[in-house]
Amino acid sequence: MFFAGFMLFSLFFGAGNLIFPPLLGLESGSNFGPAIAGFLITGVLLPFMAIMAIALSDNGLLSMGSRVHRMFGMVFAIIIYMSIGAFYGIPRASNVAYELGFKQVFHAQGWFPLLVFSLLFFVLTYFISLNPKKIVDRIGQLLTPILLLVLGVLVVQAFVKFDNIASSPEGDYVSIPFVKGFLEGYFTMDAVAALAFGIVVINALKDKGAKSKSELVKGAFGAAFIAGLGLAIVYFSLGWIGRVIPKNNSFENGAEILTEAANLLFPSGGGFLFGLIVILACLTTCVGLINACSRFFNEIYPKLSYQAYVAIFVLTGLVVSNLGLNLILELATPLLVFIYPIAIVLVILSLFQHFAGGGKMMYRLSVIVTSIYALYQVLISLGFKLDVLTSLLGVAPFFERGLGWVLPAFVAALVGYVMDKSGRQVRE
Template sequence: MSKKHILFTGFMLFSLFFGAGNLIFPPFLGLESGTNFAPAIAGFLITGVLLPFMAVMAIALSDNGLLSMGSRVHKVFGIVFAIIIYMSIGAFYGIPRASNVAYELGFKQIVQVDGNFPLLVFSILFFALTYYISLNPKKIVDRIGQFLTPILLLVLGVLVVQAFIKFDNISFAPKEDYASAPFVNGFLEGYFTMDAVAALAFGIVVINALRDKGSKSKSELVKGTFGAGIIASIGLATVYFSLGWIGKVIPKEQALGNGAEVLTEAARMLFPSGGGLLFGVIVMLACLTTCVGLINACSRFFNEIYPKISYQAYVAIFVLFALLVSNLGLNAILALAIPLLVFIYPISIVLIILSLFQHVAGGGKMMYRLSICITSIFALYEVLTSTGYSPDRVTEWLKIIPFFEYGLGWALPAFVAALTGYIIDKFSQKGNK
């Protein structure tokens, strides 16, 4: 495996992660955090960069990717959870969401349109291009790593450089929660990018890309994945910091309600004659690369578990399904997906950490089963609250748990359960000797 191939694979991984959600979170963080920007962006980088990197490495170290990670709990759980992951971040949510964001924040910044028909036309063209790029998996690295990523970085670079030159570094007071807990709130912003979950799907894309370029042994794949992951992480950290800095220093001429408005306004200020075009191109490129990665990952996964249907057929199925879901509109997609996402995210984080821990200090099934069981209980509670049902008595009990008010009440109980399971596994191993 040459350094060139690892470099382009790293570029590809960067583009797969860098979707529209990643584009709009950091600027708003910079806007809201003000003088507390440093601790806020530090928290964001932990969950927005470090955790996805850990997830990709966990996939590389596992013999059969996400399936083997989940099977450490139980074989049935491994299959079911993997299917839920791929469907939720793929056809049910990630792909149609990216298409809708490309339309709302990209295309509509360039062309003023209204109604449902323009969305249908745009999504047909968008998914036709996505289908073409995704059709040959062996050319994914060439098409994304060598072409789309440099274009995306170039357009972003133009915006960022102009911001550094023209915007004065004026500090404003932090708003709301960023005044009292900037690190925690930055941490949560990165948490809600959902990149750690997406990494469980993108990990296999990296592995397959390295295999297609000649890597055969596990050590070569792990080494190549580590190199690609470092390259992608450096790129993400640099871009996230730069976009966050734009939000921090943008002149506060008017109220801005989200990261998309921050970037749109920044593009307008820095490029009065073509700001909308510049921002629109950035968004559509970011969404396109994410869609290609998700379709590739989902198609490869389902082709492996049910090979009677070809990879190309799965690509067509996911493209057509995502095309239909996309035309429901962004609000409907978000409303349908949120309960599913708040369930899978905590479980995914625990699986990632335990998988990496196992390669360092060992561990058995009880460690996985106890921690995943406890985490699942908290995740089910979050699903209930996300659908509008709030069990008051249960909420009162759970409030005593650290970080519960931040939506992280599962973290400490999962750690205690994993530690208990680890000790039980160790005693069981001694008893069997």
């Protein structure tokens, strides 16, 4: 159980864990408490629930989605793997390695250094991904404790050297810090990644001797708890650095905040060590994502070999990564706004069904309603004006805060649950 938890933490611990909490800490200021609480719900609690939902399902993510419809299950699984893969997770890992690692050491500027670094990064990623199992295990088991140690030293130094003076909150952190933190947790991708990583945990537990369903569920619970505890500590610590860092410069993202913190706290070479470890951490995360995505697509379309899928994901990641970190984060917003509410609904319904039953109508009605709200948010984020639809959907509570789907999804699930129970009684 401990081994599986450590492995799961290593899978989660990547680029998103590093760059988003510092920016939250910086912008939330004196409202850091409720902001980080909201962030931990989407960044820790939801991934924990997703792992448990996968453990309780017979065929992982495909099984959960197929409860809506077989075609939906396949399409949604593909979207999940593409979002944690070539379109976001992989290029984000490369860019964070560049921002926190390469730039930290060589003080590079402009597009050409990013191109050179990404070429070297993805060539190395490609060759490791061709036969990754032993290499990833060795690097992950050795690297994660070292990275945590360096982050621990960074946080302790921040507590000691930085003045504990919080700035005034900015933007939505002024009025709705908890909701803003909750929505920012989307960008870690941890809850979505958990839907893909859950089956990895199950297989690891089986390799360690777990055989029965109860043993697998208990093992998954323990592993998810260990990984979640580690994530919570890391998120809070990195957020605290952003909260207390001197505001002498303006920062565009969390990578710049951690770079500045490393320079301030380790002026004589410590920044080099920190940058090197970040590069290695992002490299193993990138290898893990490419491995997971390539295996999934090779299973559903085996006419292309695993090695061919590795090449496709590496080339796509290389191209997207050269857009730059800020543009990648901006382009990812519509994708995350769409898939996260649906993923949350699927996870909650899967857990609910295990304890209280339910059938396809519960899933279908809830997912349809959630998808309407999610698609609306995507169109709004792309600049469309939908006044009529806004007036119709806007009657839901928390609509203006981006959570208008919550109550309608709950009502739709409840109606579907009653229909499923009624239909079962009629058949009996």
